[in-house]
Amino acid sequence: MSDSYGIDRREFVKAAVAIGGASALSACLDRGPEIDVPRGPEDPASAFPERQHAWNAALPTDDAGNNHHPRHRVLLPLSYGDGMPTDAERETVEAALAGLERAYERSAAGLLLTVSYSPYYFDRFDESLPESVDLPEPRALADFEDPDADDIDAIVHLASDHGEVVMGAEEALKGEVDELNGVSQPDASLTDVFTLGERRTGFIGDGLPAENQDVDGVPDDGPVPEDAPLYMGFESAFQGNQPGEDRVTIQSGPFAGGTTQQLSTLTLNLKQWYEQDSRDQRVSKMFCPHHASEGTVEGTGENLGTDPQMDDCGDPTETARSEGVVGHGQKMVDVREDDAPIILRRDFDSTDQDRAGVHFLSLQRTIEDFVTTREAMNGDDVASNSAVGQRTNNGILQYIDTVRRGNFLIPPRSLRALPPANPADDAAENAEVAHA
Template sequence: MSDSHGIDRREFVKSAVAIGGAAALSACLNRGPEIDVPRGPEEPGSAFPERQHAWNEFLPTTEEGNNHHPRHRVLLPLDYGDGTPTDAEREAVEAALTGVERAYERSAAGLLLTVSYSPYYFDRFDADLPESVDLPEPRALSSFENPNSDDPDAIVHLASDHGEVVMGAEEALKGEIDELNGVSQPDAALTDAFSIRERRTGFIGDGLPAENQDVDGVPDDGPVPEDAPLYMGFESAYEGNQPTEDRVTIQEGPFAGGTTQQLSTLTLNLNQWYEQDTRKQRVAKMFCPHHANNDVVEGTGENLGTDPRMDDCADPMDSARSDGVVGHGQKMVDVREDDAPIILRRDFDSTDQGRAGVHFLSLQREIADFVTTREAMNGEEIDRNSAVGQRTNNGILQYINTVRRGNFLVPPRSLRALPPANPEAAEDAEVAHA
């Protein structure tokens, strides 16, 4: 649908989200019918789950039975500075977060958000993180990558089907607007404690990649399928290919109810993917040769419903030797637990810096679970023992490049505002001081 200015509204909203700022928000709100988003509860603290990452129950389900993921995203990397947080700073951060939660209901049509903290943030405390939290500094996980460390102190992740919502929430969190969705905002902002290092944006959903393919990394002739939810042209987050939120939740210790978050910034090079590889080759590399040889995948793969049918694929080594190629999904089968993966994907595409990319965001109980999954994706044993190369015909490795990687802790909601490294130790110290 085009507005009175002759520009497709969806494309305009996506562009506005990428630009950001109060002016972009105002322009977006003035270019079409006002969106109707129900307000959140007056007391989000008692109404919302303790798990920040508990999004699934608030997501609608697609016709195929998969969770519908919010279409528009903003990531705000935050720097705290020196020293340790004060009670006043914690109160300001919590007030700012609560303000936007009062404005929008917790849903894909409203607003979903998390706040996470890096190991660099926790280094400022005398106490160490508890043993129940696995949060190492990020590192290269293959011989062919050399990512920079993603080292802000914290990251806020905003998600909504409406670009106006993520932009409005961002401006409110920065203290730039006094009212959001008819709800007065507190005299508090994230910037009372943090500086905002940058902003990263992205999208996921049918049609959005095709509408935003005029960027580096994608061939000029517009090859991305019009209904694809991601740049590589296929469905990705099948319900049968995701663990439960319980599986990725920390089970014990002061951060029980939280999770760890891994965030990799990937750039895409899709020239060969679309210009040289045939569709059959793309299916083989994304799924497995069996799916390509038997026409299992129709279109973007919606016909598979909730299950990409990886059990039908041969052992990766067998495929590498017989077909000369092994699929990305095929390599993931061996890192399943109770017939489900061990990382929960909430990744999305991006045009940051004018290049096709992916913000690969995953949740897992331990960062070690992501490391295990990434090592399976690397397929180094396959490379050593078959004609498949280190990256060539080895899943989708040759089309992606990891430029930045970070590890973060998503604390439970009650500890989301500038938590100490060990809340139990902090409480003991307060009692002793009293």
């Protein structure tokens, strides 16, 4: 199909998001059709939830009942530099973010966004983060990985079904546009306060990986299934293998209503996955051997509805012993609480650096919850008690390299502009000053 509404246009928009900048945006807009994006409210502060990460209520569900994931993404890394944030800078950051929220409805058809801060940002304050926040510096989480630390201060996550929206939002945050979606923008930009790092981009959703598989890491003959939402060919975030947002939200202290974000950059190596592994091997490695032998997963797994039926997979070590292979999802079932994982996955694929990759973005109450889950995925126990290798036949470890890891705090919305490390201490100090 080559009309401007078809695959050609989708590829074009995705390519434009990856390139970014004002000219890519205007090329997209010129190419039409004009998209009609609803505007946001006049006063986002009173209309929007405290939880920046409360996206689920703003997302449509697919036919099966799973949350739809906004198709286009931009991550904007920000460095603050030395020194302490001032109130004027906080106002600038807040005004820039609120400008986007007035321009676009808070939804997948409009714009969803979070801003988060790293431990390196919080290091500058005399106070420590409160005990209710678990935010260590990132570290390697497997013997076989040696990731760079994502040592930026902050990162903005922009998500929308429309590439033009994430691009427009990015240009506005850089102070490059006066008007966005017909809404005039404040004279305030993130670049007044931060230095922008190298942008990161990505996508998720049926068709996009297949349309963008001409990159390193994917065999040349275009093996990614046409309707797959991710490069590895399967649906991933079923309702039944995601926790609710409450489970990942910080419950107490000054950052209650916030969450932590783990963000790793993974590169994919799908040669063996698509050229040597059979369909049954792929299902075994992704889900579990039981699902392969029973034919539980059809195509990309849409037939599973909301439930990948992980309880049927059996004990990972026993499976590894009897089948010589263990599933990715299967290894993490033991970590579940109340029959759900403890990390909320909002990851997406990427062609950054012309290489197939994943920006693995997950939310959890504590970074420790992520570490526990990631260690289960390593399957060290399984490997030492069976013929399964450290990485081979051990879920999907063989196909992934973790090149960078970062940990961030997504504060509640009212603290999203350059938060102090301990707002409660800060408030107490201000009260003392006021008293004196």
